Amino acid sequence: MSQKPPTHELFRDLFGSDEDDDVDLEQLKATPVSSQPHDTPVHPFYRWKLLDQTPPIEFPTQCFAGAQRLWAATGPVCPTYATDTQGCKIIRPLPGLVIIRRLLCSHLQQYLLERFINLGYFSSTETNQMMHFGPLPTPLQWVAELYAQLAPRWFDNSNSGEPHKTNNCWSRQPLFDQLIGNMYLPGEGIRPHVDLARFEDGIGIVSLGSTCTMVFAHPDREQQHALWLEPGDVLAMSGEARYQWTHAIPAQKVDQVDGIARPRSLRVSLTLRRVCPWACVG
Ligand SMILES: O=C(O)CCC(=O)C(=O)O
Numbered sequence: 001m002s003q004k005p006p007t008h009e010l011f012r013d014l015f016g017s018d019e020d021d022d023v024d025l026e027q028l029k030a031t032p033v034s035s036q037p038h039d040t041p042v043h044p045f046y047r048w049k050l051l052d053q054t055p056p057i058e059f060p061t062q063c064f065a066g067a068q069r070l071w072a073a074t075g076p077v078c079p080t081y082a083t084d085t086q087g088c089k090i091i092r093p094l095p096g097l098v099i100i101r102r103l104l105c106s107h108l109q110q111y112l113l114e115r116f117i118n119l120g121y122f123s124s125t126e127t128n129q130m131m132h133f134g135p136l137p138t139p140l141q142w143v144a145e146l147y148a149q150l151a152p153r154w155f156d157n158s159n160s161g162e163p164h165k166t167n168n169c170w171s172r173q174p175l176f177d178q179l180i181g182n183m184y185l186p187g188e189g190i191r192p193h194v195d196l197a198r199f200e201d202g203i204g205i206v207s208l209g210s211t212c213t214m215v216f217a218h219p220d221r222e223q224q225h226a227l228w229l230e231p232g233d234v235l236a237m238s239g240e241a242r243y244q245w246t247h248a249i250p251a252q253k254v255d256q257v258d259g260i261a262r263p264r265s266l267r268v269s270l271t272l273r274r275v276c277p278w279a280c281v282g
Pocket residue numbers: 180182190195205207247249269271
């Protein structure tokens with residue numbers, strides 16, 4: 001049996017070490033925002049915005065040096081994006097599913113992954129799932145805040161010409177009280193499933209690390225969408241996408257995208273949900 005490498009080595013392969021990091025903040029700030037944000041990669045700096053009410057994020061000392069410098073330079077920040085459209089492509093592949101392409105920059109992805117290792121999760125690749133019930137661990141509170149602020153807007157289709165649909169689930173408080181983290185090595189996946197009924201509508205998935213294909217299928221309509229996920233993508237699933245479509249990640253080492261073979265590396269996903277009151281014990 002082959003020996004699995006320790007997780008921190010896989011993380012280093014993904015993001016490099018602190019020594020490799022040479023982020024020049026002044027240069028970042030001076031980089032113009034693309035006029036074609038949907039086609040051109042926009043520097044992660046523009047995905048950060050000052051948000052006065054947000055409690056400071058405590059970066060641990062061993063956290064990625066780039067994130068610490070960004071923190072030092074900007075003060076209390078919430079990793080949300082500068083405007084609704086600037087630099088982040090919003091994809092709506094099927095009713096009730098919104099993907100915000102590369103919303104979390106690599107610094108934030110690494111910050112989250114390292115915090116999880118510090119909390120004792122994913123310290124070895126032998127255990128590839130963690131579960132948490134109750135108030136979210138601190139490193140994820142700002143992710144929940146990000147959903148709370150932005151998801152109601154992602155689902156606001158009042159200007160789309162379609163009959164207005166409300167998605168009240170995104171306004172509940174707390175938005176999430178349950179977390180599952182899944183770690184995938186190349187070749188690993190998750191079978192087609194609909195998340196259990198004991199979780200409410202309004203499910204968030206944060207995709208960290210490797211790219212992968214996620215397949216949504218509608219069994220009754222025999223429809224299928226193979227979606228390409230990129231590092232830092234943030235997904236929001238509700239209504240039809242949450243209850244009527246299955247989602248899966250095919251267990252394969254390489255994804256074919258537009259005829260190009262894209263090998264996978266380590267991926268960690270964080271699924272955020274709220275337990276239905278009737279399913280709570282005690
Ligand atoms: O890894 C993913 O992106 C999906 C995880 C998932 O579907 C689940 O935890 O229910």
